Amino acid sequence: MKKIHLLLLKSFIRPFIVTLLIVMFVLLMLFLFKYIDDLIGKGFQWYIILELMMYNSATNVAMALPLSVLLSSIMTYGSLGENYELVAIKSAGISLRRAMYPMMVVVLVLSAAAFFFSDYMLPVANLKYYSLLYDARKQKSADLLPENIFSNRFPGYSIRVKRKDPDGQTLHEIMIYQTGKLETNQTVTFAKSGLMYRSKDDLYLILKLRDGVRYEEDAGSSGNSLPRQRLTRFRFKETEQKLDLSVFKIQRTDENEFRNASMMMNLRQLQHYVDSAHHEVDSNVKVNYNLVKAYMKYTTVPLTSSVIKKPIPADSIKMTGISDKVNTLNNASSEVHQIMDVLRNRADRHKETSKSIRRYIMEYQKKFTLGAACIVLFLIGAPLGAIIRKGGLGLPVVVSVIFFLIYYIIGTIGEKSAKEGDLSPLIGAWISIGVLFPIGLFLTYKAATDSALFDVDLYKRFFKRFSLRKSKPI
Template sequence: MKKIHLLLLKSFIRPFVSTLFIVMFVLLMLFLFKYIDDLIGKGFAWYTILELMLYNSATNVAMALPLSVLLSTIMTYGSLGENYELVAIKAAGISLRRAMYPMIVVVTLLSMAAFFFSDYMLPVANLKYFSLLYDARKQKSADLLPQMVFSNSFTGYTIRVKSKDPDGQRLYGIMIYQKSADNNNTTVTIAREGTMFRTMGDKFLVLKLKDGVRYEESAPDNATYNYRQRLSRFRFKETEQKFSLDGLKLTRTNESEFKTASQMMNLKQLRFYVDSVQHQVDGSIVQNYRLITPYMKFFNMPAKPAVKYIPADKAGVLKSMKLADQVVALSSASSEIRSIKDILKNRTDRYNDDTLNIRRYASEVQKKFTLSAACLALFLIGAPLGAIIRKGGLGLPVVISVVFFLIYYIISTIGEKSARAGSISVVFGMWVAIIVLTPIGLFLSYKAATDSAIFDVELYKRFFNKLIKRKSN
């Protein structure tokens, strides 16, 4: 029995590790394709991009782990069925359910590890990833001097380049406007060509200008009344001009500004936030009643009226008044209605925002548990599917696993969005995919235990051939 357990574990660990790395690599490539324009051409150090990719890989575990469990289990049991090893196990008197015990233990431990990862490590990875991505996206482009554009990348300067060589180092038709202390363009430098390079440590950008002229306006010496300014012109064969790159370096935002987001909190913090906001919402409802109460008017009626009381509608009440009293009553009523609407409008918007935050943070609470449950539910689907189709490798198992994972992902996404919008309960919306897939997994497990030919193509061919012959006869 121990040898069979060891065989199953060895058959599962290898495809699980390989599929996990493949899925993580595919998701990482999707991340690079999405943010390639925000990362390339901004002068980032290689370790900054590597750090961002590492944090993104950690955030992709929530999607990669269930898919890897599904794909690896289909490959494991499909390979065992293809090599008739499952037949040998059943011939030895061991049922499929009993042969799945070591796999169930491994996937259960993996699900527990996924829960602790989503509760302790994932919030930290999300904090590092989103804060670094935010700083990287707002970083200015490293294409400091684009062609035919007046660039303001350097403080106090406006630079225009007519054309550049393909390597981007040699420039032609250079025009530099330098602003004075009073923010006027008093100095202009024009050069026929030049080259640019960065100093060590990327502290300065140096322009070596050739064949140019510099125009500068300044006040005359010892002038008590600056009626006319002095224009100076300097011609040069070669000169250099430095521009500081301090304003173009990656500046990091304080990570504490991102800690209030739901993705950056663990289970304890999420529950505390939901409870505190719910208490605040309940208190605001009581406060709303206290604010509206002074605008309500109550009329006392005798317990036993001498005259039979006939309820009068609004028009009848107004007709019983004088014209001046009608105007006063209507203006007073409309004023009170406007006051109540003004009071409740802002409080209603705040109430809607608070309830939306409660649903969003409550959904994150449930998401901590749905990751572990998804691994178990997809394992219940993958193991019997592999035993039924009896195909290993990366062919048919990949197609089937992608189909079932898309079903899981679409249902969970719809449920999550509906829960956050308030259309359905948060608990039901976050668990609806598990509720749908678990009966499917149990049904497939029953079919695999009874040696069902549900995925036998030849069986369906024979059925349709018989059906066609009956119709033809």
């Protein structure tokens, strides 16, 4: 490997790693801002939050990797152009295409790695992430006893605390309703104050109550079926009430319930699902007539019928009265409505199946578009950096964000249109690549021919000549 290739590789790899980490951090912050209300205040262990952030970072690679390739390529070639290193490379007889060769190899390796990541690792990360996020969002709040609210978060109890001290553990004017076997509030406890803390094994919430009274209602010992025959009241200076905390532990849902989603599948599973869905659609089309035929009592007799030699003409059927006509029309209308209901249900099922097929085909194609996006955005970023000749995080960031927004918006529109059936899933998945690839080739050609595409003085001189021509008298 030549020294010039090592120089270019070092100039590319460093900003690529830095920009990838920055973009991943920004996307992770967006995730935290979006779900902060669902995660804070629920008493999660620190490793649950860390695990969720790790899985989210893995799912963000599909967006962060193309943007990092675009930004780092613009920064690399912009910095080389700004420091006149590209001029020195060209003066040594090395064309821009040869200067792009080592980094193109790196980008091809990244594209292959992106494909294998999206096929093998991304489905697993999506499965872990969305299942854990689902369980975290449905988790109950860790604020077990809010002020001035009857809390029903503990099964069988309804508890109200009028006021809490700033330490969050000292309670005042406590009221506890406890449901008995008869599903009625058979035990009521009042206390002037109390202390709330967790047990050492974190399995129970202990309420140490002071200066209170407890009322208990019983069916009595006489064998009477009436629910309230005996009332017991006793006062206490101090007592304890244990509340089970197991309902506040995060309950993990079986991950197999999420495996049928398209984002949780690899190429082989997606292809198997699409083939099965197409087979189901074809079989449904074949049985539709048989299902509708049962509701059709009046059918056309074939000309070669072996049972009926001569069909009876429709105009030969005579109806004697108004009631016969009304009954005939009612029967016909009822049969038409029955057939319409059957067809509507079949049509809705066919529509949902077709939409699901398009969604899975889109996910199948996205396994390949991630690597292709890295190549196309590199073809845009490298020549663009050589043309604008600006390094650092200033102008390259602005230009890269603009092109990435174009890529992302076109891709999102194509994906939504394909899922709704307005576009073919193949076109919807590749439309953003198809739009940006000619732009990348055009910029590569302009950079290779030393075109002053972004030279402001060139455009000033052009408009100046144009205005002078307009101002000349005829």
